[in-house]
Amino acid sequence: MSSETNKILTTDGIPLEESLKKAERKNKIKAFLLVCPLLLFLIITYVFPIGEMFTRSIDDKMITNMLPNTFKSMESWDGQDMPEESVFENFYIDFKKLVENKEHGKLAQRLNKEKNGFNTILKKLFRQIQRNKIDESGSFKEQITSLHKRFNNVEYWRAIKRTAPPYTMAKYLKGMDLFIDENGGIAQVEEDRRIHRILWLRTLEIAFFVTVFCFLMGYPIAHLLATLPMKYSNLLMICVLLPFWTSLLVRTASWMILLQQQGIVNDFFVMIGLVSDDNRPEMMYNKVGTYVAMTQILLPFMVLPLYSVMKTISPSLMRAGKSLGGTPFVAFWKVYFPLTIPGIGAGCLLVFILAIGYYITPALVGGASGTLISNQIAYHMKTTLDWSFASAMGLMLLTGVLVVYWIYNKLVGVDNIKLG
Amino acid sequence: MALPKYTETRYRVWHYFYLGICTFVFFFLIAPLFVIFPLSFNAEEFLVFSEGMKRLDPDAFSLRWYEDMIYGTKNPWGLAAKNSFIIAIFATLGSVILGTVAALGLSSRHMPYKGLIMATLISPMIVPLIISGVAIFFFIAKVGLAATHLGIVIAHIILGTPFVVITVTATLSGFDHSVTRAAASLGSNPVNTFMKITLPLILPGVISGGLFAFVTSFDEVVVVLFLAGLDNTTIPIQMWTGLREQLSPTILAVATCLIVLSVLILVSAELLRRRSERLRGINR
Numbered sequence A: 001m002s003s004e005t006n007k008i009l010t011t012d013g014i015p016l017e018e019s020l021k022k023a024e025r026k027n028k029i030k031a032f033l034l035v036c037p038l039l040l041f042l043i044i045t046y047v048f049p050i051g052e053m054f055t056r057s058i059d060d061k062m063i064t065n066m067l068p069n070t071f072k073s074m075e076s077w078d079g080q081d082m083p084e085e086s087v088f089e090n091f092y093i094d095f096k097k098l099v100e101n102k103e104h105g106k107l108a109q110r111l112n113k114e115k116n117g118f119n120t121i122l123k124k125l126f127r128q129i130q131r132n133k134i135d136e137s138g139s140f141k142e143q144i145t146s147l148h149k150r151f152n153n154v155e156y157w158r159a160i161k162r163t164a165p166p167y168t169m170a171k172y173l174k175g176m177d178l179f180i181d182e183n184g185g186i187a188q189v190e191e192d193r194r195i196h197r198i199l200w201l202r203t204l205e206i207a208f209f210v211t212v213f214c215f216l217m218g219y220p221i222a223h224l225l226a227t228l229p230m231k232y233s234n235l236l237m238i239c240v241l242l243p244f245w246t247s248l249l250v251r252t253a254s255w256m257i258l259l260q261q262q263g264i265v266n267d268f269f270v271m272i273g274l275v276s277d278d279n280r281p282e283m284m285y286n287k288v289g290t291y292v293a294m295t296q297i298l299l300p301f302m303v304l305p306l307y308s309v310m311k312t313i314s315p316s317l318m319r320a321g322k323s324l325g326g327t328p329f330v331a332f333w334k335v336y337f338p339l340t341i342p343g344i345g346a347g348c349l350l351v352f353i354l355a356i357g358y359y360i361t362p363a364l365v366g367g368a369s370g371t372l373i374s375n376q377i378a379y380h381m382k383t384t385l386d387w388s389f390a391s392a393m394g395l396m397l398l399t400g401v402l403v404v405y406w407i408y409n410k411l412v413g414v415d416n417i418k419l420g
Numbered sequence B: 001m002a003l004p005k006y007t008e009t010r011y012r013v014w015h016y017f018y019l020g021i022c023t024f025v026f027f028f029l030i031a032p033l034f035v036i037f038p039l040s041f042n043a044e045e046f047l048v049f050s051e052g053m054k055r056l057d058p059d060a061f062s063l064r065w066y067e068d069m070i071y072g073t074k075n076p077w078g079l080a081a082k083n084s085f086i087i088a089i090f091a092t093l094g095s096v097i098l099g100t101v102a103a104l105g106l107s108s109r110h111m112p113y114k115g116l117i118m119a120t121l122i123s124p125m126i127v128p129l130i131i132s133g134v135a136i137f138f139f140i141a142k143v144g145l146a147a148t149h150l151g152i153v154i155a156h157i158i159l160g161t162p163f164v165v166i167t168v169t170a171t172l173s174g175f176d177h178s179v180t181r182a183a184a185s186l187g188s189n190p191v192n193t194f195m196k197i198t199l200p201l202i203l204p205g206v207i208s209g210g211l212f213a214f215v216t217s218f219d220e221v222v223v224v225l226f227l228a229g230l231d232n233t234t235i236p237i238q239m240w241t242g243l244r245e246q247l248s249p250t251i252l253a254v255a256t257c258l259i260v261l262s263v264l265i266l267v268s269a270e271l272l273r274r275r276s277e278r279l280r281g282i283n284r
Helices: A016-058 A061-066 A068-074 A085-100 A104-114 A118-130 A140-145 A154-162 A170-175 A195-227 A230-245 A248-259 A264-271 A287-310 A315-323 A328-339 A341-356 A360-365 A373-382 A387-411 B009-040 B064-071 B077-106 B114-126 B129-142 B149-173 B178-185 B190-219 B222-227 B235-245 B249-279
Strands: A178-180 A186-188
Touching: A016 A170, A016 A387, A016 B077, A016 B114, A016 B129, A016 B149, A061 A068, A061 A104, A068 A085, A068 A154, A085 A104, A085 A118, A085 A140, A104 A118, A104 A154, A118 A154, A170 A178, A170 A387, A195 A230, A195 A287, A195 A341, A195 A373, A195 B009, A230 A287, A230 B009, A230 B249, A248 A264, A248 A287, A248 A360, A248 B009, A248 B235, A248 B249, A287 A341, A287 A360, A287 B009, A315 A328, A328 A341, A341 A387, A360 B235, A373 A387, A373 B129, A373 B222, A387 B129, B009 B249, B064 B077, B064 B249, B077 B114, B077 B149, B077 B190, B077 B235, B114 B149, B129 B149, B129 B222, B149 B190, B149 B222, B178 B190, B190 B235, B190 B249, B222 B235, B235 B249
Parallel strands: none
Antiparallel strands: A178 A186
8 A cells, every 4th residue: 555646635636635734734833923923023022021120130340340450460369369460450450441431430339238348448549530540550369458558458358259250149049138259158147237137037937927818818708609699799799800800009099098096996996995086097008098098908819810710610519519418518528629729829829929019008097007019119219220120129029929829829729810 | 599498597797707707807908998078078177077077067078189289389299190191191002003913823722932923922910010120110211211101001901911911811712713714715804804803702801901001001100109209190199109208188079070070981891891791602
């Protein structure tokens, strides 16, 4: 049986298989071309910039470009004793060039971050150069070291050498309250300055508890909505959908009114005699306010996926469970609950990820304890303009989110997500 | 939800307890929105119910904060509302066009690397907003569009398209492709087929995706805070600054208007959803 004669041909004389493949390829290209505009748009405006955040966060090229000759001559220096004359000479050449370009201030700022004290001694060197006090035919080592005793301290030269690589992990370490010490090891910052670790923990804590609260409150009402007859559930659904469509800031504003000391919630507590009128508890500008407001704001994101999963579960399953001898609780736990896990997963994932990147509501109702990692990122973007640090923290947060995804995928499977 | 007569007492108690919890949660969800209404008509400056309001004294109510919102001197709300609407409308148009076209490609069974591409397309919805904000800011600043309407529109298209892609692919999943083949066999070209056959059928999905995109843009504050200059202030930015400085009744007047707007959006979204389900033949 030769394959030559058995091939089915189309009317054009081309083998059918080939012709089909061609059509398939054409369809593939057509489908791809349709996706192309959006894909390209997102890659250019969104995916690349996230990549740029990474390069920005580890970028330390500025100083590498400022002291090219110094770093070159330092390559052969082992960092033990004072560097040789050539290092001093090249440092002088580089620095003089920076002075001419009026960029020495930036260098001093950068080196001062590496080791305190550079600002003063570089200012001294700058003044000497301005007054032409350095004799370019003499020994640079002698002249520079005689300017200030710190120039004679090998620690300072080591600090310069440490800044040579064009990339640095310093911003990531700073985000975890760590830094590179004089010996090149990783050390912790002083205890009273460890602010970032507190913020990370607080962000995680709030995101976690808000997710738990949303789950505890969302599950019963999703169940009720899914089991009630259509005409009632549609009406109740408005209670979920109206907040969902309402501006986040409007809802935050309403919580600010409710929770203030003279607010309605406190009025109510006084009325039922829970607290006395002159001893009204502070419910805003602390974690209570953050939890209450964020739970209410994110609750619809829990209810909607849960509802859409519960809607597909046939009520006869519960009846079957009960008829086989299970009490309602057993039937619920063994039959109904496992079936809702995809919805629970989707809801929790959604709420957790939204909560972890949240900062508007905590910033308004959380007071001092409402500062989360996102606030810090925004603060560095807008106020200190330390964009590389903001990028580093953003990417650390993103990594955290991706880890959550990964775990979720292992546990539930992303394909099982159901939205609305 | 009436219980059968034979229900044991403990389950009966549990059932009413459960209904009680549900009532509380529904109240918790919806009640905060209704506090804003009466207070925005307060005649006084304080954000508490005055004695007069509790007695329903007509003098305790007034429209002065609404007047202040519209005619108040140096009031930013007019400009902010104008900007918000312009930006949201263009961002919605952009998201809907890009998202619908992409969804058409994605729901074709010939689409290669579907999972990966879908993940990329909906990533702006999944990545925390603050990170998206930083990344988008870098792009917008690099192309020199910071503090322009166009820059904010681009940012909001990025944030809005995932919703359109998701709703339109969902609508297309129940779409009977034989109708487009029928159109093609009758001699219609692809563009004509799309405009006359596909689009009318998926329109509910497209519009509800567009509504999502509109609300996303209209309510977005994190990214706008990075991008906006003084001329591009939007309603969320003004609300944010207002709430941070001092909670004034004027903000409540604005908030009331926004709630009314969201009721309108909710009603249209709900009507569209039902229509879409009818068209897709889902009967419940």
